[in-house]
Amino acid sequence: MLYFYPGPSKLYPAVRQYLSEAYDSGILSVNHRSPEFVNLSKSTISLLKEKLHIPQAYTVLFVSSATESWEIIAQSFSPQGSLHIFNGAFGQKWYEYTLKINEKAKSFLFGLDEEININLLPAFEANTICLTQNETSNGTQVSNETITQISKNYPNSLIAVDATSSMGGIELDWQWIDLAFASVQKCFGLPAGLGIMICSPKAVEKGLEINERRHYNSFAFLYENMQNWQTNYTPNVLNIYLLNRVLSDALPIHLISKQTKERASNWYTFLEKSYFSLLVKNSHTRSDTVIAVQGEEDFIKKIKENAKNQGIILGNGYGKWKSTTFRIANFPAIGQEEINHLQTFLAEFIAQEPNS
Numbered sequence: 001m002l003y004f005y006p007g008p009s010k011l012y013p014a015v016r017q018y019l020s021e022a023y024d025s026g027i028l029s030v031n032h033r034s035p036e037f038v039n040l041s042k043s044t045i046s047l048l049k050e051k052l053h054i055p056q057a058y059t060v061l062f063v064s065s066a067t068e069s070w071e072i073i074a075q076s077f078s079p080q081g082s083l084h085i086f087n088g089a090f091g092q093k094w095y096e097y098t099l100k101i102n103e104k105a106k107s108f109l110f111g112l113d114e115e116i117n118i119n120l121l122p123a124f125e126a127n128t129i130c131l132t133q134n135e136t137s138n139g140t141q142v143s144n145e146t147i148t149q150i151s152k153n154y155p156n157s158l159i160a161v162d163a164t165s166s167m168g169g170i171e172l173d174w175q176w177i178d179l180a181f182a183s184v185q186k187c188f189g190l191p192a193g194l195g196i197m198i199c200s201p202k203a204v205e206k207g208l209e210i211n212e213r214r215h216y217n218s219f220a221f222l223y224e225n226m227q228n229w230q231t232n233y234t235p236n237v238l239n240i241y242l243l244n245r246v247l248s249d250a251l252p253i254h255l256i257s258k259q260t261k262e263r264a265s266n267w268y269t270f271l272e273k274s275y276f277s278l279l280v281k282n283s284h285t286r287s288d289t290v291i292a293v294q295g296e297e298d299f300i301k302k303i304k305e306n307a308k309n310q311g312i313i314l315g316n317g318y319g320k321w322k323s324t325t326f327r328i329a330n331f332p333a334i335g336q337e338e339i340n341h342l343q344t345f346l347a348e349f350i351a352q353e354p355n356s
């Protein structure tokens with residue numbers, strides 16, 4: 001099977017071997033206060049910083065998922081409220097969960113084909129400005145340039161970025177980001193069950209000043225444990241091990257990013273040339289890692305079925321776009337031959353079933 005679902009997605013093929021090496025190494029049976037775990041944790045964080053070009057002064061935390069990061073940011077970083085700027089289902093969920101925790105959360109919506117205009121943003125003194133860098137539900141992204149502008153626009157706030165389906169696939173401009181998080185089942189090509197959260201020195205300072213300690217996953221506890229390369233609860237050691245091995249093999253992010261962007265550009269050219277209809281019309285707001293193709297409900301249903309019969313798993317639409325789009329992951333673990341295979345299938349399909 002070829003997996004183009006935008007997470008969980010295709011695993012790096014080497015994961016198969018790393019799984020048995022994890023078993024043989026004994027790391028899965030030692031406790032998370034042991035020197036063996038501490039070494040693994042320290043080495044994984046150092047690899048993450050090296051390969052993703054994360055500044056040394058930033059703090060990396062292990063959490064269970066991106067969803068947990070939404071909760072941590074709401075609880076531990078946003079007592080005076082947060083501003084959520086979004087155009088799709090994940091940004092909206094983040095806002096809605098935050099609202100249950102703190103009713104001071106505010107939202108600002110923009111369109112799929114719209115680059116966020118900072119002149120229109122509310123002048124709101126929020127602790128955190130929450131952006132979904134890559135909106136997996138509709139295949140849009142917020143550029144590094146826009147994040148920089150927003151960051152400059154709110155000098156007293158922390159800029160929190162959901163990069164779940166882009167971190168590890170494209171390069172982020174860390175200088176303008178205070179909190180960023182991802183789950184490993186998207187661009188890291190690993191099985192689900194581990195999240196990473198990256199905090200700037202400014203975020204650490206604010207988090208410690210706020211000093212919220214009412215939850216098992218309060219930032220203060222996570223941070224204190226991480227001073228010893230540990231976690232407060234037993235973490236997903238297997239996934240941390242796999243992340244370590246996969247990162248050791250990975251190219252530095254500027255090279256992965258270049259390849260991801262080239263492949264995305266080829267995808268969009270191919271789809272337009274083949275008369276597929278793209279959900280996002282503005283090429284400046286299209287995602288590099290998740291591509292959304294639009295069509296009549298019947299067309300979408302049929303193409304997904306036919307693909308599956310040929311061993312290709314396309315991503316379903318999500319949220320509002322559930323039955324009128326399919327999505328294609330453009331994650332680094334997917335090989336060029338697999339992309340060629342899918343493009344051949346799509347070209348043959350559209351020749352027989354034009355999308356009216």
Ligand SMILES: *Cc1c(COP(=O)(O)O)cnc(C)c1O
Nearest residue numbers: 065066067090134136164165183
């Ligand atoms: C997948 C995804 C999430 C949720 O990830 P979990 O691992 O299920 O918590 C959150 N935000 C975005 C943008 C995503 O793509």
